[in-house]
Amino acid sequence: MAVTIIDVAREANVSPSTVSRVIADSPRISEQTKRRVREVMNQLGYYPNFQARNLAAKTTQTIGVIMSDSTSLAFQNPFFPEVIRGICVSAHASKYGIYFSTGGTEEEIFQEVVSMVQGKKVDGIILLYSRVGDRTMKYLKDENFPFTMVGRPYQYEDEISYIDNDNERITHEVVEYLYNLGHRKIAFIGGNLDFVVSIDRLNGYQKALEKLGLSYSEDYFIRNDVIKTNGMKAVHQLMELNEPPTAIVAHDDLVAYEVIRYLEGLSVQVPGDVSIIGFNNHALSAYVKPPLTSVDISIVELGLEATNLLLEKIQDSEAAVEHYFVPTKIIERESCKRITTKKKRE
Amino acid sequence: MAVTIIDVAREANVSPSTVSRVIADSPRISEQTKRRVREVMNQLGYYPNFQARNLAAKTTQTIGVIMSDSTSLAFQNPFFPEVIRGICVSAHASKYGIYFSTGGTEEEIFQEVVSMVQGKKVDGIILLYSRVGDRTMKYLKDENFPFTMVGRPYQYEDEISYIDNDNERITHEVVEYLYNLGHRKIAFIGGNLDFVVSIDRLNGYQKALEKLGLSYSEDYFIRNDVIKTNGMKAVHQLMELNEPPTAIVAHDDLVAYEVIRYLEGLSVQVPGDVSIIGFNNHALSAYVKPPLTSVDISIVELGLEATNLLLEKIQDSEAAVEHYFVPTKIIERESCKRITTKKKRE
DNA sequence: CTGAAAGCGCTTACAG
DNA sequence: CTGAAAGCGCTTACAG
Known part of the structure; x- marks a missing residue:
């Protein structure tokens, strides 16, 4: 029904091959012919059939975007919309489309990735997370399929291209920031330790303590799952310690606010x-009371650069493995206060 | 390179047609043959080529998802991730994939939609917004291409299937809610009036005033663009009126918080x-001070139902035009107070 | 229940 | 600079 390359060819008195070359803007076709063929294409309302072109050319001009399962962090604001925006900008600039994973569970996602790869649905894949022991990542690596990750891979770091923040360093800086405000008792509320980002931030916290001569205590570390299930109690216990913290680093602005609310309950x-200081610099964090000091992690750039890297990989399968850190920045607002170190010690 | 239907056929001693029918699980093939062919497929690691299958079958098994340009509301939390989640759930259940628009400007988006439709990239399209005078919507309708909208179309309402909240009604209820708390001077901070959702909410506000015997005043209506560019001043003017409002309805939780901050500046x-009451019930709104009373609009359902409707349309081109309203609910928190009507009037 | 053949709408060596 | 031909990997009437 739709007008095909054959119709155009007939109408323009050239062969289908020529029409195909005009579409591709091949330099081997004379300007005159191109002009004539293009005129006919417009006249007939011709549009190349995406599937047919892809089948013949063995390409898809689309990249697959995979997020971790929907129950996890990835679906929270504002990470998801912003990273997608970055991906869109880069993909659009290179005329690539985006195919989105729809799977719910980890297993479904894995199966979907396999079918994307084997079924030749996409030219490359972006993993929007980095999880410990991730089968999907391993599969992509073993298949030698073009892919990049947003987040440092937990393994094979030298074989996989990725974009990340320097999470360890920035968390280190966050602790130092609090230290410089006079804080010595600094608690940490971590994220899900299945994700590398959470591990790196915890490491940064611990190393900073060490470097600053503060000792690490289990009592000062709350895992994200206990915040989720039993946050109120955990925060109460924290504050009832003999030496309750004077500062808290929270893995995400959302949990920071959750904690603030529990704190309020304790007056x-x-x-x-x-x-208290959070991560991810949510849109609301500026407006809320108290305006939250938070680490901006340049989410849009994360998506943008991951896509750029993937596109390089797709276009040149010999492209070197690369890593970038995207900038992070502590956005000072009003949730952190300077204290004079007059308490117990010293 | 990859193993094809031909390889499987040869190995299983059947014709390619039979293999194809086994893939489709056609009832016309004996169980015995199916078993044998499937065994060979596993053994050889066969996966059907997506593009080839789609080209031959004249289908794509994917739906296109279009959002309004990235500068607008759609990219704000939490609408975007949640509506996508709803879409994913429904699409995945029906084994459809999602192709995502990458365009930045309105014109780019339009072009992308045209190429999705004409290039046969997708079987149907979901428009995640409804804008006044939208060319993309008109095009889809005129082409008679299967599509649904999240949001009431500004035109051709009887010809287009869509899912929405009953925005007029819920805004009406919101005003009544405030009225019942004793408020008589109720201001409204609207959204971008290019979007139908904003128009409907404004209408609901005005009609509620009328029904309750309160008069509508221009002074009590702030447009979203002035909030964006000159919010502080607008809020100041509002509060310096002879009869400043005792209650404010904000089009979105984010603007509600922005307003609260300006209010603070005025003590x-x-x-x-x-x-003050917001819309969209952001994740943070429960945690923030004051916890914000907000209208929950069931965003996930919006995406889910829009997809279901689209899928019906795709599977049956004669399917009737349908509209649904998805439930809304006022989530009471602590930003609205009962007042005794003792001021000036009466 | 199964197969031979045509076809989906393109691209791309190969040849001139 | 252009064309004829083969092929990408499937599906689907048609025939038996």
């Missing part, structure tokens, strides 16, 4: 009694 | 002096 003031 | 307490 603990932020930042009066306890300073 | 106006929320909800002490002014009550």
Whole structure:
């Protein structure tokens, strides 16, 4: 029904091959012929059939975007929309489309990736997460299929191209920031340790303590799952310690606010009694009370650069493995307070 | 290179047609043959080529998802990730994939939609917005291409299937809610009036005033663009009116918080002096101070139902045009206060 | 229940 | 600079 390359060829008195070459803007066709063929294409309302072209050319001009299962962090604001925006910008500039994974569970996602790869649905894949022991990542690596990750791979770091923040360093800086405000008792509320980002941030926290001569205590570390299931109690226990923290680093702005609310229940003031700093710099964090000091992690760039790297890989299968860190920045607002170190010690 | 249907056929001693029918699980093939062919497929690691299958079958098994340009509301949390989640659930259940638009400007988006339709990239399209005078919507309708919208179309309402909230009604209810708390001076901060959702909410506000015997005043209506560019001043003017409002309805939780911040600058307490209610029930709104009363609009359902409707349309081109409203609910928190109507009037 | 053949709408060596 | 031909990997009437 639709007008095909054959119709155009007939109408323009050339062969289908020629029409095909005009579409591709091949230099081997004379300007005159091109002009004539293009005129006919417009006249007939011709559009190349995507599937047919891809089948013949053995390409798809689309990249697959995979996020971790929907129950996890990835679906929270604002990471997801922003990273997608970055991907869109880069993909659009190179005339690539985006095919989106729809799977729910880890297993479904894995199966979907396999079918994307084997079924030749996409030219390359972006993994929007990095999880410990991830089968999908391993598969992609073993298949030698073009892919990049947003997040440092937990393994094979030298064989996989990825974009990330320097999570260890920035968390280190966050702790130092609090230290410089006079804090010595600094608690940490981590993310899901199945994800490398959470591990790196925890490492940064621990190393900073060490470097600053503060000792690490299990009591000062709350895992994200206990915040989720039993946050109120965990925060109460934290504040009932003999030496309750004067500052808290939270893995995400959302959990920071959750904690602030529990603190309120205990009549603990932020930042009066306890300073708190979050990660990810949510849109709301500027407006909320107290405006939250938070680490901006350049989410759009994360998506943008991951896509650029993938596109390089697709276009040149010999392209070197590359890693980038995208900038992070502590956005100071009003949830952290300078204290004079007059308490117990010293 | 990859193993094809031919390889499987040869190995299983059947024709390619038979293999194809086994893939489709056609009832016309004996169980015995199916078993044998499937065994060979596993053994050889066969996966059907997506493009080839689609080209031959004249289908794509994928739906296109289009959002409004990235500068607008759609990219704000939490609408975007949640609506996508809804779409994914439904698409995945029906084994459809998702092709995502990457365009930046309105024109780019339009071109992309045309190429999706004409290039046979997708079987149907979901428009994640409804804009006044939208060329893309008109095009889809005129082409008679299967599509649905999240949001009431500004035109051709009887010819287009869509899912929406009953925005007029819920805004009406919101005003009544405030009225029942004793408020008589209720201001409204609207969204971008290029979008139908904003128009409907404004209408609901105005009709509620009318029904409740309150008069509508231009002074009580702030357009979203002035909030964006000159919000502080607009809020100041609002509060310096002879009869400043005692309650404010904000088109979105984000703008509600922005307003609250400006109010603070004027030492106006929320909800002490002014009550405020938002829309969209952001994830943070529960945690923030004051916890914001907000209208939950069931975003996931919006995506889910729009996809279901589209799938019906795709599978049956004669399917009737349908509309659904997805439930809305006022989530009461702490930003609205009952007042005793003792001020000036009466 | 199964197969031979045509066809989906392109691209790309190969030849001139 | 252009064309004829083969092929990409499937599906689907048609025939038996």
